[in-house]
Amino acid sequence: MPRAYNAADVERRIYQNWLDKDYFHAVPHTGQQPYVIIMPPPNVTGELHLGHALEKALEDALIRYRRMTGVPTLWLPGTDHAGIATQWVVERQLIDEGTSRHDIGREAFVRRVWEHVEKSGGIIHEQSRRLGISADWERHKFTLDDGPSNAVRTTFVSLYEKGLIYRHERIINRCVRCATALSDLEVDYDDVDGQLYHIRYPLEDEPDRCVTVATTRPETMLGDTGVAVHPDDPRYDGIRGRNVVLPIMGRVIPVVGDEAIDPEFGTGALKVTPAHDPVDFEVGQRHRLDAPNVIGEDGAMTRVAGKYAGVERFEARRRVVEELDSLGVLDKVEAHRHSVGHCQRCATVVEPLISMQWFVNIGSHEQPDSIAGKAYRAVTEGDIRIVPERFTRVYLNWLENIRDWCISRQLWWGHRIPVWYCDSCGHMTVAMADPDTCEACRSTGIRQDPDVLDTWFSSGLWPHSTLGWPGDTDDFDYFYPTTVLETGYDILFFWVARMIMLGIENTGKPPFNTVYLHGLIRDGSGAKMSKTRGNTMDPLDLVEKYGTDALRFALTTGTAPGNDLRFTENRLEAGRNYANKIWNASRFVISQLEGVQSSPGNASATHPDAPTAHPELVEGWSDVTPEHREDRWIISRLDRVTADVNRSLESFELGDAQQRLHEFIWNDYCDWYIEMAKIRLRNGGEPSPLPTLAHVLERILRLLHPFMPFITEEIWQTLKSELPQENISSHGELVEPPESIMLAPYPVSNGRIDPAAEEEIALVQQAVRAVRNTRAQLRIPAAQRLEALVEANGQRAAIEDEADVIRALSRIEPLNIVSGDDATRHSGESGSLRGVTLVVSPLVVRLPLEGVVDLDAEGERLRAELADCDKNLERVEKLVSNPNFREKARPDVVENEEARLAELRDRQQRLHEILQQLGR
RNA sequence: GGGUGGUUAGCUCAGAUGGUUAGAGCACCUGCUUUACACGCAGGGGGUCGCAGGUUCGAGUCCUGCACCGCCCACCA
Numbered sequence: 001m002p003r004a005y006n007a008a009d010v011e012r013r014i015y016q017n018w019l020d021k022d023y024f025h026a027v028p029h030t031g032q033q034p035y036v037i038i039m040p041p042p043n044v045t046g047e048l049h050l051g052h053a054l055e056k057a058l059e060d061a062l063i064r065y066r067r068m069t070g071v072p073t074l075w076l077p078g079t080d081h082a083g084i085a086t087q088w089v090v091e092r093q094l095i096d097e098g099t100s101r102h103d104i105g106r107e108a109f110v111r112r113v114w115e116h117v118e119k120s121g122g123i124i125h126e127q128s129r130r131l132g133i134s135a136d137w138e139r140h141k142f143t144l145d146d147g148p149s150n151a152v153r154t155t156f157v158s159l160y161e162k163g164l165i166y167r168h169e170r171i172i173n174r175c176v177r178c179a180t181a182l183s184d185l186e187v188d189y190d191d192v193d194g195q196l197y198h199i200r201y202p203l204e205d206e207p208d209r210c211v212t213v214a215t216t217r218p219e220t221m222l223g224d225t226g227v228a229v230h231p232d233d234p235r236y237d238g239i240r241g242r243n244v245v246l247p248i249m250g251r252v253i254p255v256v257g258d259e260a261i262d263p264e265f266g267t268g269a270l271k272v273t274p275a276h277d278p279v280d281f282e283v284g285q286r287h288r289l290d291a292p293n294v295i296g297e298d299g300a301m302t303r304v305a306g307k308y309a310g311v312e313r314f315e316a317r318r319r320v321v322e323e324l325d326s327l328g329v330l331d332k333v334e335a336h337r338h339s340v341g342h343c344q345r346c347a348t349v350v351e352p353l354i355s356m357q358w359f360v361n362i363g364s365h366e367q368p369d370s371i372a373g374k375a376y377r378a379v380t381e382g383d384i385r386i387v388p389e390r391f392t393r394v395y396l397n398w399l400e401n402i403r404d405w406c407i408s409r410q411l412w413w414g415h416r417i418p419v420w421y422c423d424s425c426g427h428m429t430v431a432m433a434d435p436d437t438c439e440a441c442r443s444t445g446i447r448q449d450p451d452v453l454d455t456w457f458s459s460g461l462w463p464h465s466t467l468g469w470p471g472d473t474d475d476f477d478y479f480y481p482t483t484v485l486e487t488g489y490d491i492l493f494f495w496v497a498r499m500i501m502l503g504i505e506n507t508g509k510p511p512f513n514t515v516y517l518h519g520l521i522r523d524g525s526g527a528k529m530s531k532t533r534g535n536t537m538d539p540l541d542l543v544e545k546y547g548t549d550a551l552r553f554a555l556t557t558g559t560a561p562g563n564d565l566r567f568t569e570n571r572l573e574a575g576r577n578y579a580n581k582i583w584n585a586s587r588f589v590i591s592q593l594e595g596v597q598s599s600p601g602n603a604s605a606t607h608p609d610a611p612t613a614h615p616e617l618v619e620g621w622s623d624v625t626p627e628h629r630e631d632r633w634i635i636s637r638l639d640r641v642t643a644d645v646n647r648s649l650e651s652f653e654l655g656d657a658q659q660r661l662h663e664f665i666w667n668d669y670c671d672w673y674i675e676m677a678k679i680r681l682r683n684g685g686e687p688s689p690l691p692t693l694a695h696v697l698e699r700i701l702r703l704l705h706p707f708m709p710f711i712t713e714e715i716w717q718t719l720k721s722e723l724p725q726e727n728i729s730s731h732g733e734l735v736e737p738p739e740s741i742m743l744a745p746y747p748v749s750n751g752r753i754d755p756a757a758e759e760e761i762a763l764v765q766q767a768v769r770a771v772r773n774t775r776a777q778l779r780i781p782a783a784q785r786l787e788a789l790v791e792a793n794g795q796r797a798a799i800e801d802e803a804d805v806i807r808a809l810s811r812i813e814p815l816n817i818v819s820g821d822d823a824t825r826h827s828g829e830s831g832s833l834r835g836v837t838l839v840v841s842p843l844v845v846r847l848p849l850e851g852v853v854d855l856d857a858e859g860e861r862l863r864a865e866l867a868d869c870d871k872n873l874e875r876v877e878k879l880v881s882n883p884n885f886r887e888k889a890r891p892d893v894v895e896n897e898e899a900r901l902a903e904l905r906d907r908q909q910r911l912h913e914i915l916q917q918l919g920r
Numbered sequence: 921g922g923g924u925g926g927u928u929a930g931c932u933c934a935g936a937u938g939g940u941u942a943g944a945g946c947a948c949c950u951g952c953u954u955u956a957c958a959c960g961c962a963g964g965g966g967g968u969c970g971c972a973g974g975u976u977c978g979a980g981u982c983c984u985g986c987a988c989c990g991c992c993c994a995c996c997a
Contacts (some may be wrong), residue, residue, distance in 0.1 A: 003956095189994090196997085215997060228997095260995080270997050279995040338996060390924070394992070397923065401993075489992095524932085526990085558934050558944070563925085564991090566932060570946050577959040588956035651936075659934065659944070674956075769963090775951095776963040782952060811954090872941065884977035885939095893939050900940060 001590055001718055005583040007547025007576075011710045015132055023742055024134045026074035028478035035066040036074045036482040038463050038512075039135060040495070041143065043082035044117050045089050048127035050521045050529065050555070050567060051488060053539040057552040057707075058518055058654060059486050060133045064706035065649050067134070068746035074479050076466055077125060077135040081117075081143045083455040084178055084345045087413040090116050106412050113413050127540055132548050132709050134742065139475075141466040143458045144415070151465030152415045152458045153432055155506055160430045164361045164371065164505075165407075167419075167428075171274075171281040172357055172406050173350040175343035176299030176313075180410040181357050183454060184403065185494055187341040187350050196336035197321060198267065200329040201227060201244035204252050211236070211244050211255060212331050214266025216338055217276075218324065219317040222249055222305045223294035226272040228283050231257035233268050247329045248320065249306060256287045275354045293353055297410075313351070358408035358417060358451070362501070365399045372399050375501040378510045384500065386515045387652050388562040391489060398493055405498075407454045414452030422446050460498030463511035470506075482512045489517040489562055516652055519564040521555075526566055542572060549708035550575030556707065557662065559655040578662060579711050582704075585670050586715040589697050592681060592690060593722040624695045629801055630680070631692040632757035634673040637664060638696050643749035645703055658707055665700055672765065679808045694723060699747045709742065716741040760798040764806060767845055770838040771810035778836075778852055785813040786847055791820030793842040820844065837862065837914045841907040844914070859918055866911040873904040 018024065026034070037059050042052060063075045087101075090113045094100055101109040125140070141148055159165040173182045197218045200210035211227055224246050229236040240257045253272075260283060261270050274284025274291035284291050294305040301308040301316050308316050324330040341350040363370020368377070376399045378384045379392060386392045408417060420429040422438035423445035429435050438446050458465070463485070467476040481503075485496060496515055503511030522528060523535040530536065542551050553575035559565050626632045641664040648657035673696070677689035698719060705712040720737055738744045771788065780786065790806075792799045796819055799806070807815045820842075835849030836858055879885055880897050889897075 213997080217997085262996080265997065272997095277995080277997075279997070282995075336996095339994095394924070397993070492992095520991095558932090560934075563933090568932070568946090571932080573959075574945055577957095580959045581957065584957035584960085586956080591956075647936090653936085655934075656936095663944080670956085671961085675961095678956095772962060773964085777950095779951075782954075782962080808954095868941090876940085879939095879977075882977050886977090888977065889939065896940065 001583075001587045001715075003587070005547075005580060005711065005714075007549065007579065007710070008544055010714050011130075011132060011543075011548050014710050014713050015129060018134070018740070018742070019129075019137075021739065023740060024075070024136050025138055026072060026136050026479075028474045029072065030478065032072055034072040034074060034479055034483075035063070036479045037063060037076070037484050037486060038466060038482050039075060039077045040487045040491075041078035041080040041141075041459065041462065042124050043085050044079045044121045044124075044142070045082065045086050046124050048124050048539055050537055050539055052124070052128070053131055053551060054518055054521060054555045054565070055486065055488065056128060056131050056133045057555050058516070060131075060135075060709070061552075061556065061654055061706040062484060062486065062516075062649075062652075063134055064709060064742060065746060067742065068702065068705065068744060070745065074139070075133075075135040076139045076141070077128070077133075077137060078141040078462065078466055079121065079125070079143070080455060080459055081414060083409055083411050083414040083452060084180065086113060086117070087411050088178065088345060090413075101412065109412050130540060130543055130548065131552075134709075139466070143455075143462075147468060147471075148458060148461065148465040149415060151461045151469055151506075152453065153418050154470045155457075155461055155502065156418055156453070157430055157432055159360065159505070165358060166361060167356060167358050169354060169356045170359070170406070171276075171278055171352050171354050173341060174297060174353050174355070175346065175348050176297065176351055177346045177348040178343060178411075179297065181355065181406055181408060182343060182350065183406045183456075186344045188344050188347075189339040189341050191337055192340045193335065193337050194340070196266065196334045197324075198331035198333070199247065199271070199324055200331050201246060201253075201271075202329075203239070204243040204245050207245075210329075211239060211269050212267045213269045213271040215271055216336060217273075217317070219301070219308075219313060219320045220273040220276045220294065221246065221271055221320065222301070222308060222316075223273045223275050223292050224249075224251075224253060224271045225274060225284065225289040225291065226253050226287060227255045228258040228261050228270045228272050228287075229255060229268055230261040230263045231259065233261075233263045235263075235268060247327055248323060254287070254289075256283070256289075258283050258286060276352050278352055281352075281354070291354055295351055295353060297353070297355070299351060357406050358419075358449075359404040359406055362402050362404055365396075365402070371501045371505055372402050374504045375399060375497065378500055378504060383510045384513065384515060387517065388560070391492060391515075391517055391562065395492060395497060398497065405454075407457050408449075408451040409454055410450070411452050414455060415458055417449040417451050417453060419449040420446040421449065456494055456498050457502075459495055460502040461506065463499055463503055464507050480507065480511070481509045484514045484516055485512040486516045486518070488520060490520060492517065514652075517562050519559070519562055522564050522566050524566055524568040526564075529567075537567070546572045546576045547579060547710070549579050549711050552707060553578055553658065556654050557658040561652055578666075579708065581666060581670060582700075582708075582711060583715070585665075585674060586697060586701075586719070588674065589693050590715075590718055590722055593694060593719075624691050626692055626752075628680075628685075628687055628689070628692075629757050629760060629798065630673065630676045630805070631687075631689060632752075632754045633761040634668065634692060634696055635752045636754040636758050637668045638699060639749040639752045641668075642699065642703060642747050646746075646748060649706075654707075661700075661703055661707075665704070669696060669700065672761075675809060676805050679804050683804055685804070694719065698723070702741060702744055702747050705741050705744075706746075713741045716744075760795065760802075763795060763798065763840065763843060764802045766840045767838075767843055768806060768810045770840050770845060771806075771812065771847070774836055774838065774847060775811075778849065780849075780852070782811060785811060786849075787814055787816075788812045789816045789818065789846040789848075791818055791844040791846075793820035793844065795842060799843070837918075839865070839907055839910045839914070841903050841910065844910055855918060859915065862911060862915055862918070866908065866915065869904060869908050869911060873901070873908055876901045876904060 039059065040055065059075060063073050067073045091101055156165060173187050175182055194216045196214050196216055198212050198214050199218065199221065200212050203209045213227055215221065227244055229240060239255050243252045243254050246253055260279060261268065272280045272283050272289060274281045274289055275293045276295060281291065292304045293302055295313050296302045299313050301311045301313065303309045311319065321330065342348065343350055362372045365372045365376040367373045376396065379386065379395060386395060418431060420435055422441060422443055424443040425438060425441040427438050427440035429439045429446060435446065437444050463482050464476065464480055467473065467480050469476050487496065499511050520528065527533060527535060539551065550572055554571035624635065626635050641660055644660050645657045648660065677693050680689050701712040701716045790799055796817065799817055803815055803817065807813060836847045836853055838845040876897060880901050886894055
């Protein structure tokens with residue numbers, strides 16, 4: 001093994017090998033429930049960012065874990081055509097070239113987008129591969145592929161035929177920059193500082209009296225068709241039902257009473273512009289007011305706006321205000337902060353206006369057969385579980401207030417709406433296959449609807465459209481419904497909810513069992529990462545610098561599901577250091593194995609059918625039956641961590657699993673077990689620690705593989721070459737070890753918990769720590785050997801067995817062991833040693849440090865320790881003697897406390913005795 | 921306005937079903953060319969778990985209220 005681990009080179013080589021061996025490809029077969037994740041399809045022109053890296057790290061870990069447990073897994077990657085986003089990228093290119101999409105026309109434009117997609121569309125998945133993800137690339141799907149496109153059209157036609165898709169004139173949000181309608185979700189509301197303009201509208205029959213309205217958008221007054229006040233507002237008694245004259249326009253409009261009006265706001269009078277405000281639209285409908293569009297789809301005033309026709313909307317605002325002022329009807333202008341909708345894609349202020357659009361009838365969650373109702377029940381009835389659970393409420397609340405979904409977009413890039421209008425009879429032909437004639441009058445004069453569908457309409461079908469639906473395919477049969485949908489909580493409504501709605505509508509089944517939501521990546525100060533802020537980090541740079549495994553560790557360790565993550569470079573350093581640690585520990589273990597090359601013939605002692613293996617290593621793959629206390633201890637610890645990690649993975653607590661594993665590998669295995677093993681190896685102690693050393697390392701690698709796939713594979717392959725080429729399965733027969741760690745079984749706990757070994761080794765560790773601590777505090781150089789006397793006090797066997805370890809790790813020489821208790825004291829053995837006395841109940845360790853510490857100082861230290869002990873003892877005594885506690889606490893808790901009490905009493909007594917001996 | 925999350929060591933965060941003396945990484949201090957690793961080893965300091973009540977033998981964990989910070993939703997003209 002090379003001395004240093006070169007992550008980047010190793011990772012590239014290993015990934016290519018995995019691809020060559022075709023390990024990621026899933027084969028449908030019956031018999032076993034598969035584990036399926038459909039990857040959230042990134043935008044085709046998008047670039048890989050840390051959010052993707054997090055998402056893929058989590059999904060890959062889930063998939064690799066299941067694959068190793070022997071479950072058939074499918075992780076299906078894909079790409080989204082991303083209507084507005086992609087169209088805008090290409091439009092910008094055209095602008096740079098001095099032309100526009102309108103100049104070159106629809107056909108040429110779409111061709112141009114395809115060219116762009118073909119050139120740059122694969123980049124994000126090329127980048128993804130660098131992250132080591134084990135997705136089934138052969139099944140990759142693009143939303144505009146024939147299959148998914150067919151699913152889109154099938155869904156549209158079917159929903160239309162069920163009456164769940166309809167075309168209607170409604171007030172919708174329009175982005176004048178993108179030149180398309182937006183759904184409610186695609187509008188971001190931000191508070192902005194604006195003005196509230198108070199305008200006087202004179203009464204028609206009493207021009208000296210006015211109704212003053214307040215508005216933030218005075219230009220819309222050109223389209224006013226009424227004024228509304230609250231029905232009970234006394235200020236407007238006698239005015240309701242009369243008419244006012246709209247300034248500038250001179251139009252006579254009514255004053256109506258409407259419950260929706262808040263008398264507290266402004267003057268209590270609302271100017272009603274039904275075409276340009278959702279509230280006004282509803283008021284207008286209730287009172288049958290006209291709804292003229294005064295602002296056009298291009299953002300300029302329309303002909304209806306009279307002399308302002310053609311003026312851009314914000315310019316119109318300035319000029320209207322000026323004119324109102326000069327007419328003397330501008331009462332006052334106040335500063336006013338209010339929320340304004342912006343286009344999610346380009347941040348342009350959206351314009352609500354009335355237009356003809358296609359909608360999906362979502363219905364209400366209270367109607368059992370509506371789309372909303374079914375999507376609602378899928379979650380309330382537990383068919384779909386959301387992790388973390390708190391997002392369940394968020395999801396349900398959203399459905400409770402849902403409105404119909406505007407799905408038509410005035411774009412050219414996307415799935416064209418499969419509807420044809422007849423020029424002669426006006427009939428709408430909605431069809432799977434492109435028709436030549438009107439289905440009603442057979443006229444050939446038909447035109448297809450120019451609009452395309454909302455991108456989320458096709459992504460909403462993703463779990464079934466990628467598996468071949470509506471075809472009756474093996475993949476669909478076997479892999480649908482999928483298992484886990486993993487994504488960021490920010491697209492819960494956009495995507496997750498839509499998949500649930502459309503999945504159930506199309507297939508009758510919820511598209512997945514579990515929704516696992518991860519949090520957002522933020523920068524070190526908690527700000528959202530974005531290009532405009534300039535606080536982004538390129539995952540590929542990080543991977544080159546620290547390695548993929550380190551990046552994955554940094555993204556997923558110690559985080560809880562659904563929680564945002566403040567990402568800083570020192571997380572990456574920690575990941576890199578961890579990888580380095582594992583590399584070096586493995587290098588040590590493997591170098592030791594190299595010394596005991598397998599020798600033909602002598603393996604039969606351990607297993608009759610293992611002819612080429614070194615007897616001590618035969619068991620390394622599957623199980624060892626440790627005899628030595630240290631081996632029993634590390635195996636016991638291993639089985640505990642194995643159980644914990646499995647449990648955490650089952651419950652999606654990936655951060656927990658990583659933390660637990662990290663702690664075991666670093667502390668138990670590296671800091672203690674390897675150090676203890678070194679001593680046994682050096683001294684030729686029996687039995688050799690090598691089988692256990694190898695066994696635990698091999699299990700560690702497998703346990704860690706889902707999280708850090710590359711370094712574990714690299715080491716595992718080397719380790720494998722040092723271990724026998726046959727593996728004894730738990731059933732006793734020989735099997736070939738798998739080709740790759742990713743095909744090896746995920747470890748399960750063998751239940752080799754050994755409380756005695758754990759206790760005894762813990763005692764040894766405490767004794768070693770106590771001595772080290774003393775050395776550090778008294779500044780005794782590491783090189784200086786110290787003599788010590790240990791009173792074993794009932795632990796003589798363990799202490800004698802571990803004497804070498806204690807000697808080496810605490811640099812004691814010689815180490816004298818006495819039985820302790822009465823025998824010791826009476827024989828005077830201990831009395832000869834004056835210095836520091838350490839109580840590690842039940843052990844007493846005496847260090848002869850006369851001249852280094854004086855008796856006063858030592859007495860002082862011991863009294864402080866005793867005081868601390870007394871304090872704890874008092875608390876525990878109180879607790880244990882409380883009848884309520886004994887009665888109500890769990891038995892194991894009571895047992896623990898009693899053991900603790902006994903230990904504290906032992907310690908207290910020993911401290912007393914030592915102080916007595918000291919004569920203080 | 922309605923939801924919802926957070927408030928734990930200097931910083932970033934973990935802390936299933938209430939139960940040892942509250943943990944990790946980083947930072948900090950002191951030693952260390954210990955033959956796997958200085959991307960390391962050993963030792964150490966540092967927290968009234970936001971505030972106030974309550975339930976309980978026992979509360980970081982459960983309940984109520986409050987205070988900040990954040991996020992989501994909503995038709996604040």
